[in-house]
Amino acid sequence: MSNPTKERGIVHYYLRSTSGIVGAVLLFIMVAVSLASLFKFTPHDPLYQDIENLLKAPSSNFWFGTDNFGRDVFSRTIDGMRRSLTVSITAVSIATVVGVTLGVIAGFIGGWFDQLVARVSDVLFSFPAILLALAIVASLGNDWYDTAFAIAIVYTPIFVRVARGPVLSVKEMDYVKAARILGYSTPRIIRQHVFPNVTAPVIVQIALSLSWAILTESGLSFLGLGTQPPNASLGLMVAEAQPIAAFAWWNLAFPSIFITIVVVGLNLVGDGLRDALDPARRSS
C-alpha cells in the first residue's frame, strides 16, 4: 500500500459502487451512535429506571419509548449497538490476525504444519457457528471478552482458508522462485511477495465476518449466554421485549431494526470492497 496512486484508485473504484456508498453511510451512522454511547452522550442513562415513565410510547423525550422498567429504549439501543460492535470488532480482529498468520505461514512452508492447520480448521468448520460459539461461551463465561474470544475461535478457520488459498498458488509463481534463488529470507519473501496477494480477499472477508459476528453475538445474547442484564445488548433487548412486544412494539422493533441496519451496512460495504478490489469487476 506504499503506492499512493494505487490507494487513490481503490477509494475511487469503491465510490463508483452504489451499494458501497449506501453501506458506508449506514455503517457510519451506526458507528457514530455507538461512539456517542461510548462517550456517554446518550439522552438518558441506559440503566436508569424511571418508574414514573414505564412503557411509554416514543415521544420527543423518549425517542424510542421506554421499557417495562422505565429505561430509555433509544439509549439502551445505541448502548447495545456499542457492545455488539465492541465484541464483534475484537473477535474479528483476533480471528484476522491469528487466521491470516496461520494461513500464510502454513500455506507457504507446507509440510506437516500445513496439514495440521488445515485439518484443525476443517474440524472447526464442520460445526455450525452458533453451536460452536455456544459451547465455547458455556465453558468460558459471560464477560464480553469471553464472547469475543468464542466468536474469534469460530471465525478463525475462515481467515485461515481465505489466506491459505492464494498463498498456495502464489508460492509456485516464478517471481517467488526468483526471490528464493536471489537468496531472500523466507520472512522477506512472505512480507513482500506473498502477503500483498492475500490482502484483498482478507479485507472483503473482514467486512462480511463482522456482519456474521454481530449476528452471532446477538444470537448468544438472545439465548442468555452473552451480555448479562441489566446491561443492554441488542439480542438481549429482543429477548426481553418478547413478553411485552404485543402492547409495547417499540421495545422489539428498534433493537431489531438496528441489528438489521448494521448487518445490511456491513454486507453492502463488503460488496463494495469486493468490486473495488477485484480488477475483473472494475470494468462495469
Added chain:
Amino acid sequence: MLRVIPGNTITAAFGIETGMLTEDQLADLRVYYGIDKPLIAQYFSWITSFLTGNMGYSYSTGVPISTLTKMALPVTIEVAIIGTVLGVLMGVSVGMFSARKPGSIRDFGGQLFGLLALAIPGFVLSTTIVTVMANKFKYFPNAFEYKAPWQDLWMNAQQMLFPGLVLGIAVAAPVMRTTRSAILETADKDFVRTAYGKGVPAKRVRFRHVLRNSLIPIVTMTGIQFGYLLGGAVIVEKIFAMPGMGRQIVDAIEKREYATVQSSVMVFAIMFVLINVVTDVIYRRIDPRIK
C-alpha cells in the same frame, strides 16, 4: 473442552447442598458418575461405547442419551428439511427473477429481499411472528409432544410451519445470491446464445439450458446451508418450544451434562458428513461429467 466449565454434574445435581456432603460421599459420587478417572480415560470409554451405539446416560434423568436423541433428532431433521425446501424454492425463484434483467427495478427488489433475508436474524423474525400470531390470531407455539406427519398431520403442520418458514428465509438469502450470480454467468455462454438463435422458446432456454447448467453452485450452497440449519435450529427451537436436538444441547450445557453434549455434538458432526456425501451424489445426477 466443556470440562473447563466451573462446577460439575454433582454440583449441578445437588445445588448448594453439595457443600454439606462429606469428602467420602463426594468421592463415591464421582465413582458413580465415572468422573473420578482422568479425562483421557473418560474420553476413551466414551468414544468406544459411542461406536457400539451406547451414547451414555443423561445424568439428571437417568434416561439413555440414545433414547433422547431418537426423540429429538426427527424434530430437527424435519424442520431443517422444511426450511431447506422452502429456502430453495424462494431463493431459486427470486434469484431467477432477479437475474432476468440485471440492474432493473426487479433485480433491485430481488437483491433487497436477499439482503434483508440475510440481515434479519432468525430470532428477530421468530419473536415477531410469535408476537403477531399470538396477538392477532390467538396462535401460540405449543409445547405438545412432537407428532410425526403420519401420526397427526395437522398438529405436525402447526408445529413446523413457522419455524420452517423462519429457517427457510435464512436459507433463501445465500441461495438467492448464488442463483443470481450463477445464472448471470451461464447466460453469457455461447450455447445459450445458440439456443436463442435456434428459436428455442425463451422459457425453455431459461429452465433447460441456463438453470440446468447453474445448478452445481446452487446445490453446493444448499448443502452448506442445510448443515448450518441443523445448528441454526438452536434458537428457533427455543423460541417455538420444539423438543429438538438444539434444545437438547442447550439444556445439557445448562445442566453440565457432558455426555449429552458430547454425544449430541457427535451426532451433528455425523450429519454434516452425511450431507456432504448426499451433495456429492446429487452432483453426479445433475452433471454426468462428474465421476
